[in-house]
Amino acid sequence: MFSLGQIQFAVFFAITFIIVMIFSYRKDLKLHQQYYKGSIWILFFFLLFIAGLFVVKTLLKD
Template sequence: MFSEGQIYFAIAFFVVFVIITVMMYRRDKKLHKKNYKGVPWILVGFLAFFLLLIALKFGLKG
């Protein structure tokens, strides 16, 4: 299906991609903490709203 060279290229590409992604994340970590400090509360609010909708759906059904 794939030649040996294509498999080697895919493995090398994946390894280099992961390494570069981790390096960029570590470099931007301080900036992300500064700019996105309220994001967990948005997630909590969204999940609470979603659970409320599910509770209303099953609560009004019966």
């Protein structure tokens, strides 16, 4: 499906992208803690909402 060169490029790109994102996040960590305090609750309730939709879909499937 994919050639060896395409797979190698995808792996190299993914690893490089993750490394750059880690360095960028660490550079801005103090700003993130100051301006995005409490944002973990938004993520928690969003995931809870998605899980609720999945449960409703599963229950109404029959």
